[in-house]
Amino acid sequence: MLKVAVLISGRGSNLQALIDACARDDFPATIVRVISNKADAYGLVRAQNAGLDTAVVNHKDFPDRESFEDALHTELSNAGVEFICLAGFMRILNSDFVNRWRDRMLNIHPSLLPAFKGLHTHERVLEAGVGFTGCTVHFVRPEMDDGPIVTQAAVAVNPHEDASRLAERVLLLEHLIYPEALRLVAEGRVKVVGSKAEIKEATYSNTWLVNPEPMIE
Numbered sequence: 401m402l403k404v405a406v407l408i409s410g411r412g413s414n415l416q417a418l419i420d421a422c423a424r425d426d427f428p429a430t431i432v433r434v435i436s437n438k439a440d441a442y443g444l445v446r447a448q449n450a451g452l453d454t455a456v457v458n459h460k461d462f463p464d465r466e467s468f469e470d471a472l473h474t475e476l477s478n479a480g481v482e483f484i485c486l487a488g489f490m491r492i493l494n495s496d497f498v499n500r501w502r503d504r505m506l507n508i509h510p511s512l513l514p515a516f517k518g519l520h521t522h523e524r525v526l527e528a529g530v531g532f533t534g535c536t537v538h539f540v541r542p543e544m545d546d547g548p549i550v551t552q553a554a555v556a557v558n559p560h561e562d563a564s565r566l567a568e569r570v571l572l573l574e575h576l577i578y579p580e581a582l583r584l585v586a587e588g589r590v591k592v593v594g595s596k597a598e599i600k601e602a603t604y605s606n607t608w609l610v611n612p613e614p615m616i617e
């Protein structure tokens with residue numbers, strides 16, 4: 401059973417998807433700690449409701465990024481964490497921290513990486529007029545929203561929808577692909593080779609294409 405920490409900063413809907421997955425009997429990972437850098441993150445309530453151990457490591461309590469990340473690392477080590485899932489954790493992590501957890505840390509991003517890294521993804525997707533967008537779970541590398549891709553899901557963009565509607569549709573897929581990525585990793589079926597993640601003995605797909613919603617206004 402892989403011992404996982406989930407790092408959050410806010411709402412925690414992806415955390416909830418991971419909590420629900422880990423509650424299933426056949427799921428090969430367990431959440432041993434939920435850590436937030438914000439004390440008022442709603443995800444902490446979700447974690448407590450599920451009976452999970454939580455901690456707040458507030459970046460504002462530390463003089464610099466290094467000491468914040470050292471405290472984070474201590475918290476993770478004390479909890480016996482083997483693997484990290486970043487789930488809406490909105491702090492950039494230094495390369496020292498990232499390299500300590502190399503190939504042992506996943507992130508979810510609401511776009512089809514490597515396109516649309518960074519913030520305000522859905523607004524930029526609509527602005528660019530692309531036909532498809534989606535979400536990606538990937539191993540974390542020092543560069544933001546970069547690293548070997550484990551799972552992805554795509555949706556057709558409806559040019560008539562607004563960014564919040566698009567975000568909702570993508571979020572539903574995030575909740576599908578994050579547990580699936582964690583399952584693949586925890587089953588030992590993901591091997592990083594160079595800049596790619598290879599899925600061993602793939603008996604189910606790690607990519608999805610979801611039918612478009614009707615485009616008639």
Ligand code: GAR
Pocket residue numbers: 408410411412413414415443487488489508509510518545571574
């Ligand atoms: C999610 O949409 C996630 O993909 C995004 O933040 C949201 C967190 O929602 N993450 C990033 O943009 C990271 N670059 P949640 O707190 O409800 O899971």
